[in-house]
Amino acid sequence: MQEQVIQYLKNHREEHLNQLKEFLAIPSISALSEHHDDVVKAAEWVKDDLLKSGFDKAEVMPTDGKPVVYGEVIKNSDAPTVLIYGHYDVQPVDPVELWDSEPFDATIRDNKLYARGATDDKGQVFMHMKVMEAVLNTVDTPPVNFKVLIEGEEEIGSPTLPKFSEEHQEMLSADLIVVSDSALIEKGKPTITYGLRGLAGIQIDVKGAKGDLHSGEYGGGVMNPIHALVKILDSFRDENNKVLVDGFYDNIPELSGEEREALASVPFDEEKLRQDLEVPELTGEAGYSYVERTSVRPTLEINGIYGGFQGEGIKTVLPSEATTKITCRLVPDQDPEEIVELLTKHVEKNKPKGVEVKVTPFDKGKPYVTPFDHPVIQTAAKAYEKVYNEETAYIRGGGSIPIVAELDRILQVPVVLMGFGLPDENLHAPNEHFHLENFDKGMETLAHYWFMLEDVK
Amino acid sequence: MQEQVIQYLKNHREEHLNQLKEFLAIPSISALSEHHDDVVKAAEWVKDDLLKSGFDKAEVMPTDGKPVVYGEVIKNSDAPTVLIYGHYDVQPVDPVELWDSEPFDATIRDNKLYARGATDDKGQVFMHMKVMEAVLNTVDTPPVNFKVLIEGEEEIGSPTLPKFSEEHQEMLSADLIVVSDSALIEKGKPTITYGLRGLAGIQIDVKGAKGDLHSGEYGGGVMNPIHALVKILDSFRDENNKVLVDGFYDNIPELSGEEREALASVPFDEEKLRQDLEVPELTGEAGYSYVERTSVRPTLEINGIYGGFQGEGIKTVLPSEATTKITCRLVPDQDPEEIVELLTKHVEKNKPKGVEVKVTPFDKGKPYVTPFDHPVIQTAAKAYEKVYNEETAYIRGGGSIPIVAELDRILQVPVVLMGFGLPDENLHAPNEHFHLENFDKGMETLAHYWFMLEDVK
Incomplete structure (x- = not known):
């Protein structure tokens, strides 16, 4: 048939x-x-x-x-x-x-x-x-x-x-x-x-002065929203690519030796991938293999960032706004709603003075x-x-x-x-x-x- | 006449x-x-x-x-x-x-x-x-x-x-x-x-993989150029808004008490400015007044940043590139050429693994x-x-x-x-x-x- x-x-x-x-x-x-x-x-x-x-x-x-x-x-x-x-x-x-x-x-x-x-x-x-x-x-x-x-x-x-x-x-x-x-x-x-993996994300909007300012007249005296955003974003991961959001890893069980062995047996050529992607090296959360990092470990990635002058040449502007979109890939048993809350708290805790910061949650999916x-x-x-x-x-x-x-x-x-x-x-x-x-x-x-x-x- | x-x-x-x-x-x-x-x-x-x-x-x-x-x-x-x-x-x-x-x-x-x-x-x-x-x-x-x-x-x-x-x-x-x-x-x-003030600036281009990647397939295993850029940018200023570039302040004489008095006598209403600009507070380099920060002290400002998805909604992308433009306002006797060199060295020293970073100098003017x-x-x-x-x-x-x-x-x-x-x-x-x-x-x-x-x- x-x-x-x-x-x-x-x-x-x-x-x-x-x-x-x-x-x-x-x-x-x-x-x-x-x-x-x-x-x-x-x-x-x-x-x-x-x-x-x-x-x-x-x-x-x-x-x-x-x-x-x-x-x-x-x-x-x-x-x-x-x-x-x-x-x-x-x-x-x-x-x-x-x-x-x-x-x-x-x-x-x-x-x-x-x-x-x-x-x-x-x-x-x-x-x-x-x-x-x-x-x-x-x-x-x-x-x-x-x-x-x-x-x-x-x-x-x-x-x-x-x-x-x-x-x-x-x-x-x-x-x-x-x-x-x-x-x-x-x-x-x-x-x-x-x-x-599951998914949870937020958008962060940072607002400084009511309009764009001349970086000569005001530069040094008014917080630049891009600097504020950069400070917030850099607080999300350490130099070993661990996520620094309090509680982020709390519900994830440690990988068993058996699971790690099974994952290690999946056919995978890291050097070939590195060459295909044309990157100097593959990097990620310290202590885990590439396959683990991309399947059984959660991530926090900035998907987009924007602020200030985008044209050719330069414009000495101190911009009024900056914005970013972040998503996390989640693994069992991280709860997307809870992760969004943790991310929001983290932004609140790490926001610099002199700007207003708005967090908009989006896109939730369970692992x-x-x-x-x-x-x-x-x-x-x-x-x-x-x-x-x-x-x-x-x-x-x-x-x-x-x-x-x-x-x-x-x-x-x-x-x-x-x-x-x-x-x-x-x-x-x-x-x-x-x-x-x-x-x-x-x-x-x-x-x-x-x-x-x-x-x- | x-x-x-x-x-x-x-x-x-x-x-x-x-x-x-x-x-x-x-x-x-x-x-x-x-x-x-x-x-x-x-x-x-x-x-x-x-x-x-x-x-x-x-x-x-x-x-x-x-x-x-x-x-x-x-x-x-x-x-x-x-x-x-x-x-x-x-x-x-x-x-x-x-x-x-x-x-x-x-x-x-x-x-x-x-x-x-x-x-x-x-x-x-x-x-x-x-x-x-x-x-x-x-x-x-x-x-x-x-x-x-x-x-x-x-x-x-x-x-x-x-x-x-x-x-x-x-x-x-x-x-x-x-x-x-x-x-x-x-x-x-x-x-x-x-x-x-004088002026010196650079553009920083960060390149990750050869093309945009799916943040689910590759997220966690390949360095995200926006994260790399954020790490570089956050290394430029501390939480007191001091510039952390080695040698940045070296040629600047300390302000004399007389100069500081003269500057303090310039008519200036900080609270009115704060209200006009609609910012929660004026901020800047610790230890200096607003007038000093915006006239006799040097600055480092991000004028623009760009990378990844910019549209409405979300796109779970791990972008291939991110870029930023930075300018510094300089005071006597900072030399713009030397400052560009210091900035370039700083980027080199602070760049994360897994990406390529290009620095392009531009726009130099002496104070x-x-x-x-x-x-x-x-x-x-x-x-x-x-x-x-x-x-x-x-x-x-x-x-x-x-x-x-x-x-x-x-x-x-x-x-x-x-x-x-x-x-x-x-x-x-x-x-x-x-x-x-x-x-x-x-x-x-x-x-x-x-x-x-x-x-x-």
Whole structure:
């Protein structure tokens, strides 16, 4: 049966790639309000495609924020029901001048598809859509029932989806949740992510005088908001890159020797990465390896800073304002709400005299970790291995999909994080792309998985 | 005689204001290369006006940078020769959204003229031009010979004028230099600036990975250039706002008790300033008063900082680059070249691992101080007092006119800094303006000064 599905995908490959390009052309940037209509357009696109594929039902459902696409096709009450989660929104594209091709005009070079959203997450959502289309067009009784939940706010931290999921618990009920929004640990190596870091962030706005001042007339006598901001920001981490916020590390259990050994066994070449990134050295929290620093240890990163004169040449100005955005990646059992409180207290404690400081919290997501010996996870690993001919790696991801912890909490079923990206695909950065090798192999893996799940129930 | 001159100015006031608006309409921003043609246009405007006023000679002369306007009218070999220095270039106008009227469409509100350059320095240059026009149109033998040197690079630190002045020493020779590019210490109080701070600056560019990275995938394992920059910047000043650069204060003599007393006697209301600026408190280098901090003490100010995501909402990016611009105001006898070296060494010493740091020096000007008991300075004070009916204050200015120390060195004649601005006229900031009360009184003061100088020689 899966052979027919896989053959269907091969037969329609070019048509599917053209559809994907159409999907990627919609600039559905959730962080920028001027793209609101594009976000809605992308939701409509997904819904229309699901209906064309043979879904019983598909609709664009309102939330308190951007809409959610929900669809279902339930033909076999004996079969397990899979809820496929993904997102159709994308990150902003700046600095746009660093892209080698237009971010919303998908281009194939070297068997890689370049576009914003190619790997995160439109490309992977689209793979699910096409595998389901193939199943519905080739077999009479699908091996599983499909529900899909595709949201438009993942890149801004899924602020409204938890409430939506709570309100639609019955509609979303399933035997397992499958999420393809992550990457293989390296080319050719099947990878299941069994943990994710959480997220908590703040914006800090520092205000000095009511307007910009001449640095000659006033310089030395009025606190410069950039200096004040720099002092606050420098107080966040010590020279060993430990976070100095009181209580930041309090709820994190020490890593066991066993866990550290398991992490050390993940294939990883630090020197190759250093060369690829073109940095003089890899640095991070003292006492931990690169893999630990980027998966099981929390972080505090400044994502942006701005103040004063930005033009060419110089302007001897003492600016009126300076601002920064910070996010932390969290690990079990750090609580995002509590971390935001600790960050806010820290700013309050470290702010210099002579300026006003405002802290705005944003973007909270709980960290997530799940036992990877569950049968639906083990079956996913086997489906991968059928296609990739390599043993599956189990890793904890450094990124955050805040909704995963929420869906786990609300729906109380295992979440299988099987992604098909690669680590160097520039997600959130210029020249985002997706390796088409994994587009093909990934869809084949999913086709196998649905038929293998029949036997698990 | 000066009565006729003053009457001429009164009769032509409206015509003159319209001419000034025309001059202010030229966006001659020297820092931005896209305004190069406007800078040249402003030079032509000054030259044409001098010729119309009756100058023997006026020309736009090339330099290695923006052109210089030189003009002269020499009718009396027995009279002293005055070299009037000023600049026709202006500061950038951003953030332009904070202006209440268009920066290059001069508007009068409450007897104040609002426009970029209104007080710094087109307005004050224009006053000199019109007083000379009045003199040349009302008396047969002017009381002094006039030479004018109006440059187009003051706002970027006069990089080419010293060389130009050295090459044209004979042409520029005079008995005194008069500069109107400063302010009264307060409304109605004549003020001669007998010292100026110097200027030295650097730009710091920090480079991390070759491109922006996802803060989840790489966060914690790769040095964030904003964090590196923050660490460097925070190392520049301690919590008492002392500059921590080794050797920074080495050549500065301690202030004598007498100087401190003189500075303390300058009329100044700190609480009023605090309220005007809307800051919680005035702060600065511990152990010094506000007036000392802003005139006789050196400073280090961050003029701008930039890195990472700047848009609305959040973007969990680990940026590739961060940059900052810093300038120092210097006091005698700090040497700008040496200070740039000290700053560069400091950055080198304090840069974190894992990033590349580039330092670019810019904008150097020596500090300046002159004895204020020279007869031409004392006569300027008397001219002021005739019009303002208030005793003249002698102050050391916090700003920098780097060319003043250079002209002093090259031409070896006293420099009289008599300005007609006011401290709250927003120079270098949005809503720059000029009080027309001082436009009128200032021109009257200059008319008196030229006739009083006859007796000094």
